[in-house]
Amino acid sequence: MIELKNVSRIFQVGDQQVPALRDVNLRLDAGEYLSIMGPSGSGKSTMLNLLGLLDRPTGGTYLLDGSDVTGLDDEQQARARREKIGFVFQSFHLVPRLTAAQNVELPMVLAGIPVEERRERVRQLLDSYGLSARADHRPEQLSGGQRQRVAIARATVMNPSVLLADEPTGNLDRTTGWEVIKLLEQLIERGITLVIVTHDAEIGARARRQIHMLDGRILSDQPSGA
């Protein structure tokens, strides 16, 4: 469960203060499917970074699974990211020198999980995403769709409660893009909270709840089809 209370984020650019988020309030229950849409500069990426604990709000409170994570130090924040949050990026962000299996394994390596357990979980996950045959391939030997599936496997390997996807189909063609979206939507059934930031109205419309942003404010917050 996620709750943002009067959250604002102001960037200091030179001697100018540029607000990227202004007094945002948002409540997300476990298992919700949310899309955030809006033009560039509307604050949707900033929102995603705040939700992912990659950035800190300049004002307001952020509650993640009931506990206040606004004032956490670097170590605690990293721990929360590791255990509760998964990221899927537009440009995949796979480590080029590591194989698909090693990329998926990476969060568990950082978490210090024993090797045997890591291997087993990676094997299972690659298997369920249909990537078993590609386990030992490096990212450059994989297609865009395969890369994003590896990235999703990596994002879910620690069983996070929230999955944040930033334009996950932005670098993919239409067909593969849809496959990736379907894969992400399957995760909701397992109780994960999915947040997708997108430009694509068609993809955004699939979410059960949609947020439109403009100038750092939530313009509308409505369930799909309403």
Add this chain to the structure above:
Amino acid sequence: MKLSDTLQFASGSLRGSPTRTVLMMLAMSIGVAAVVILTALGEGARRYVVDQFASLGTNLVIVLPGRTETAGIGPGLMSGQTPRDITLEDAQALLRSRAVKRIAPLTVGSATISRGALNREVVVAGTSADMLGIRHMSMAIGRFLPAGDLNDASSVCVLGSAIKRELFGNEQAVGQWIRLGDRRLRVIGVLASQGESMGMRTDDLVFVPVATAHQLFNTSNLFRVLIEAKNRDAIDAAVREAEEIMVQRHSGERDVTVITQDAVLQTFDRILTALTMAVGGIAAISLAVAGVLIMNVMLIAVAQRIREIGLLKALGAPGRQIRHLFFAEAALLSGIGSLAGLVLGYAGSAIIAYIYPALPVSPPWWAVLAATGTALGTGVLFSVWPARRAAKLDPVAALAGK
């Protein structure tokens, strides 16, 4: 994150850019190798000199006639006296000192040695049985001069190995007779080849009892008296007491010089050790340069891998872990680099030792430790800043590659 995983990840990133890694390790290993080789050379020179002195004998005190003064005109000249000779009795009197373990008188002259039609000029050393032990010489065959009364002018001699070879070739020399000056002497032993020590080759000497030499050269003087002190601590006492005994016997006149080789040796030892350390220190500067190089390359690595760092942060790596990863990388670099440097250094020392066999070239343990330590230290030290910089990166900006 486990240590093994940290090392594995770090070595993975090193393998990711092999050219850079190899160049850095090369810089590191050249630095370490330079320290190892240069100190090995310095240490070799030091040990060469020390060995040369040691081959003259240990705890050695030498009494020689005459007084060396730094003043232009010696006191003997002022009082119209010439220094008195040292006699065999003087030498024997030195044994009264409790600091003295044993003595060997030495008188030197040259004579013609002949066997049948073969003859040559040789340096004859008149001495006693204890010379063998004091000078650390060893016998090839037979025995050295007989112990006993120093005034006993027995007709025996001991040949240096070169003289033996020239006169007897491969024949048995012990038991044969040779002619030395106007005396016939029986060969009772041949010295093992000792090589050169401080410019004097025992291989070219003929040793005879000191009394025999006195008769040969018609003299009663001693050229030197070699004293072996009981131990290292007794050297000072031996010098003092030897001087006192000689002054007493020469009716209060201080007309002998007593020197210790220890003093000379220590001076050489100190100078050469200082030199070795200085040379090693200069070589260590190259290690510092290698350290700066590591810092530079690490900073470039941070910039190049900025997205990866951002990703690691997003995946839940705290700043501390990022720092450790870069430390591990630097430690691996300098560790493997200095290991390669040690191999290179030892190989280089071995080659020098092969080319100059006389020089006991071997890197001193302290230099090896210092070189490795400095390499690892600079490697890790100079990665502190890049590692901190990586750890402090803002994850959002890093992910965007900014």
